[in-house]
Ligand code: SF4
């Protein structure tokens with residue numbers, strides 16, 4: 001789906017100059033396009049009203065468990081590797097429990113819990129501040145809950161980065177292409193000056209596949225439709241204690257974490 | 273009228289040429305940025321806005337402050353501002369132009385800037401900001417230029433200017449309020465998430481803008497025969513005094529809320545800015561400079577004797593301007609990003625290319641201001657002695 005849409009938007013971009021007089025018209029076409037493609041999904045595509053993810057920390061045992069999911073995403077999506085952390089582009093990465101959940105601060109928690117690496121990615125918020133602030137609708141929310149990014153419309157103002165309370169967004173401070181280790185020709189590369197982030201693997205969902213990180217996680221990550229009471233993730237959420245990052249901000253994050261009990265915390269120490 | 277800007281003394285031309293030189297250097301650095309990307313600046317994934325947006329914010333304030341002359345003159349018929357008011361309006365014009373340039377140089381994809389208008393997004397504060405700024409620019413150009421033109425011919429300005437002037441008053445408040453909303457509505461940025469942000473912005477704007485205007489008026493009087501009037505300068509000094517006092521008061525309110533509530537997210541940016549946090553404190557010296565300058569300026573402004581003496585008033589205005597430039601044009605932006613959402617710290621400091629690009633935008637602002645003032649002053653010099661009713 002993404003390719004069609006991109007090409008279409010490129011076309012719109014080219015004709016934008018002529019369309020100055022008919023702004024409303026252009027807008028209408030773009031909107032219709034988005035909606036049309038959501039109503040006419042390709043056969044076999046995975047559909048949902050609200051996609052969400054559960055990450056079960058009890059199942060992350062070794063360093064390799066983290067590496068696998070991260071490189072699955074990096075390799076498919078042509079994520080560049082910048083040595084300078086200031087210019088870093090990342091869709092999924094890890095940080096310690098303490099940093100991921102600062103509001104859970106507790107001095108006497110086991111060190112192993114505080115230091116436990118947590119996989120972090122865009123939360124595809126239900127009420128996303130990044131979408132609210134974007135002056136061009138380059139970042140937008142789809143009807144199935146995915147928060148998407150249109151690289152061809154983004155003007156690179158970085159308002160969305162200031163608005164995202166999770167640090168989920170990366171900006172291309174310079175041309176990322178020379179920093180891509182091995183390019184995947186099936187996925188577009190990006191250019192300097194635009195913002196990007198995890199897409200919940202929209203291109204794979206359209207082909208009936210689960211997100212790459214989920215597939216690579218050996219069951220440690222689950223993905224499904226939150227609005228379907230019979231979905232696997234609804235069952236998991238009903239039978240486990242889960243937490244979300246900074247849910248007090250009202251953003252409605254759609255990544256749920258199962259941290260696990262003391263056993264898991266003890267295990268956590270071994271993962272470093 | 274523009275031809276008036278084409279004849280001038282040697283000093284005038286030296287000044288104009290130096291500005292052009294600074295602009296030239298900045299353009300070269302900008303081309304480098306355009307080609308390589310915003311990676312030439314000191315900004316990062318964690319501190320994703322820097323000096324450009326800070327300067328934008330600061331100069332929106334300068335632009336809005338013209339209203340501090342417009343209100344007394346047009347609404348209260350305070351005649352002493354008669355000769356000053358045009359300087360304020362033209363300052364607003366050049367400040368808004370600078371704001372637009374700062375936004376432009378901050379964009380990752382500047383060639384797509386029209387997307388903002390091709391896909392108007394009413395829920396985005398940035399979209400609103402662009403709209404109100406553009407409107408304010410048009411208002412001030414129209415008002416300033418028409419008044420000048422009328423004055424040149426020795427007439428009072430046409431009647432349709434008055435309603436525009438009245439519109440420009442709430443409009444000035446709106447540009448700075450909307451600019452504050454860019455910051456004040458973001459979840460998770462505690463340093464910005466404060467209802468008093470717009471009020472603080474207006475207070476600091478009404479201090480910094482008129483302070484700059486006093487400095488400019490004194491320069492104008494030095495280099496030309498045009499005298500904005502001693503009384504006018506004195507009155508503006510009073511405005512600066514009140515506004516600066518309000519600004520410092522508002523800042524102290526923030527400090528109280530952060531430290532009495534003792535919520536770490538509220539306190540940490542203050543710690544980072546004024547004391548250093550987790551071993552990082554690149555802005556500490558700068559922020560204290562701002563604080564000390566604020567105190568000095570307040571003393572000079574509040575004591576009537578120093579406020580009414582032009583030399584000390586000039587020093588006070590310099591201190592106000594520098595203090596607020598640091599606080600709002602630099603510290604404010606960085607404080608929102610440090611610490612980052614993970615509670616860790618990435619520091620920011622502008623790079624050389626970034627600084628030269630900022631300098632060039634100032635130089636463009638100064639050039640536009642010089643030209644506008646030159647026209648205004650030449651007309652005043654020719655018409656010396658004729659008092660015009662606005
Ligand atoms: S996590 Fe950030 S980028 Fe992702 S939807 Fe929420 S606010 Fe937007």
Ligand code: SF4
Pocket residue numbers: 133134135136137138139153154155156157158159160161194195
């Ligand atoms: S950087 Fe791009 S996506 Fe983000 S707010 Fe600006 S235009 Fe929208």
Ligand code: SF4
Pocket residue numbers: 072073074077091092121197198199200201211212213214
């Ligand atoms: S869902 Fe897809 S895009 Fe998002 S982190 Fe996982 S692999 Fe990457």
